[in-house]
């Protein structure tokens with residue numbers, strides 16, 4: 153919908169009305185077409201202003217419409233009609249002008265923005281390109297290099313940067329609509345030809361071919377298989393080399409391919425999934441909209457190792473006052489220096505003052521007496537954490553929320569050691585905690601809805617993709633990672649190499665394959681866990697029985713590497729070799745390959761040829777299968793929760809939508825069939841046994857992913 157008013161006697165004011173972001177739905181497009189026509193045909197109107205209601209200009213095309221039959225007037229002729237108008241049309245940009253919203257503004261003759269507004273063409277992040285003329289108009293307005301940067305990254309720019317680039321004509325700190333109306337009056341009657349961007353050539357650019365070649369190479373490298381960034385470069389190239397009409401034809405062709413692609417579906421699914429996980433719910437029936445978070449003004453972090461430092465920075469950057477506690481003086485001093493450095497670097501990047509005064513350092517746990525929330529980040533040891541929780545329960549004011557940063561420990565056990573288990577939740581941060589997007593908020597059976605709501609809200613404030621998950625070993629992310637890593641080990645035993653496995657996974661789109669990732673995080677981490685589980689035995693035994701532990705197939709390869717002191721990058725040796733400890737470039741290691749040969753000989757294993765397809769099926773389907781177990785157990789509320797966790801914290805390629813979305817795309821019946829196939833070949837591997845939920849979903853006709861929730865409920869009620 154678009155509302156029309158005449159203001160200041162001779163300015164037609166068009167207001168887009170489609171909460172919450174004034175997306176360009178069919179009704180809004182129709183409204184714009186009608187009101188523009190009305191303004192242009194009214195002889196009393198000398199100029200026109202277009203704005204959006206509720207302080208937001210326009211969030212772009214209505215993404216929900218993309219999966220239905222599009223009706224209503226198309227965007228391109230609508231924008232063209234505005235640009236060809238014989239009266240000046242001014243866009244009054246508050247809040248956001250994104251995607252089709254900015255394309256609409258580029259069709260206007262002038263653009264006035266509020267200083268807090270953000271502008272951008274983020275279509276690439278939805279697997280698309282700015283196909284309402286944006287890929288053709290923006291390079292003509294701001295030049296090819298700047299347009300390439302904005303269109304291929306989808307980044308949003310501030311009003312100040314937009315002014316500097318020449319996207320907007322004026323920035324105001326005051327009422328944007330009033331400024332735009334005043335501006336519209338001042339330009340009434342002026343020639344509009346120079347203001348019609350589509351009629352301009354692109355600004356001259358020396359050595360265009362070399363520029364495009366360089367950009368294309370960079371984009372291919374960072375895209376990791378995503379096709380939209382490449383199409384964006386091709387569309388801008390058309391703008392730079394073809395007349396406008398032909399450029400528009402190229403834009404249309406490229407968009408036609410992207411629009412129906414699986415990648416666009418995956419990326420748009422991620423967009424909505426990220427928003428859906430904020431609407432969390434617990435098996436008890438508690439939900440986001442019925443649970444009120446507690447106000448948090450002051451927080452504390454206990455333990456200032458790598459995780460505690462990152463968490464302190466993340467909290468301080470939200471403007472909270474933070475008490476950072478470390479009992480050892482030397483470590484406290486080192487942490488203070490490191491945290492100050494991180495705050496300073498972060499503030500520099502964001503052009504703000506560092507929140508150094510927001511952090512108070514203390515060696516004494518008593519200092520946290522009056523905080524609203526504590527995040528304990530001491531060493532991953534249940535006895536130590538229990539002790540800290542007992543101290544905190546004695547020291548903190550009544551009602552203080554006690555959060556534990558743990559990647560695998562039992563949150564409920566910890567809660568049961570405190571007098572108020574309802575105040576305890578897990579907050580599983582990922583290293584480095586001030587950088588990584590993901591936060592798993594872990595609730596136990598006794599966590600109160602208010603405690604979960606508070607942790608979720610705090611996560612959002614810290615800019616995290618926060619996902620509420622149930623309490624189980626490894627929660628969601630690490631629990632699914634276990635079968636994935638185990639399959640990779642088994643593949644090595646059977647004849648694969650770390651290079652082959654990593655290459656298959658990296659070609660799939662992971663930034664790092666499983667072995668390069670393990671080298672980065674440290675092989676000793678898993679070793680310690682396996683030792684704790686009683687799985688590690690001396691490596692001298694041979695044969696099949698030496699590779700069966702606790703009744704299931706077990707590969708001791710990781711343990712054997714650790715026994716050699718090969719902990720990964722930090723020791724300069726792991727699954728690969730590195731120039732020196734801490735170096736990041738992984739190189740082929742002849743030692744590792746002869747070690748694998750000797751290991752296979754010792755255990756009577758005959759190496760066979762393994763292809764990329766087997767690597768992907770075994771590693772990914774084992775991980776996905778665990779995802780189905782997690783859904784069946786009610787640990788994750790829906791497939792979106794799992795997918796957001798994997799895309800934002802585990803490097804799953806976003807253009808493949810997350811593991812559960814991927815399973816849906818591949819076809820549940822196919823995933824089931826391949827799991828059954830591998831399970832027959834490896835009966836001693838329980839994680840290849842298809843989950844009963846997967847079987848039940850296939851038996852009920854493999855409903856599409858957005859219907860899994862209903863299907864799971866129905867299937868559970870039939871049990």
Ligand SMILES: CC/C=C\C/C=C/C(=O)SCCNC(=O)CCNC(=O)[C@H](O)C(C)(C)COP(=O)(O)OP(=O)(O)OC[C@H]1O[C@@H](n2cnc3c(N)ncnc32)[C@H](O)[C@@H]1OP(=O)(O)O
Nearest residue numbers: 173175211212213214215216248250251252274283284427
């Ligand atoms: C045929 C096509 C031809 C031409 C090409 C044009 C293509 C496009 O324009 S594609 C769309 C490009 N626009 C975007 O990618 C912007 C997406 N939106 C955002 O980035 C943000 O929503 C925002 C910055 C505009 C506002 O952020 P915030 O205030 O944090 O709100 P939320 O993100 O939580 O969003 C609130 C609510 O609105 C829904 N929503 C947002 N944008 C759209 C949209 N473009 N279409 C449909 N719905 C949108 C969002 O999903 C939230 O609702 P739910 O919580 O119910 O999911």
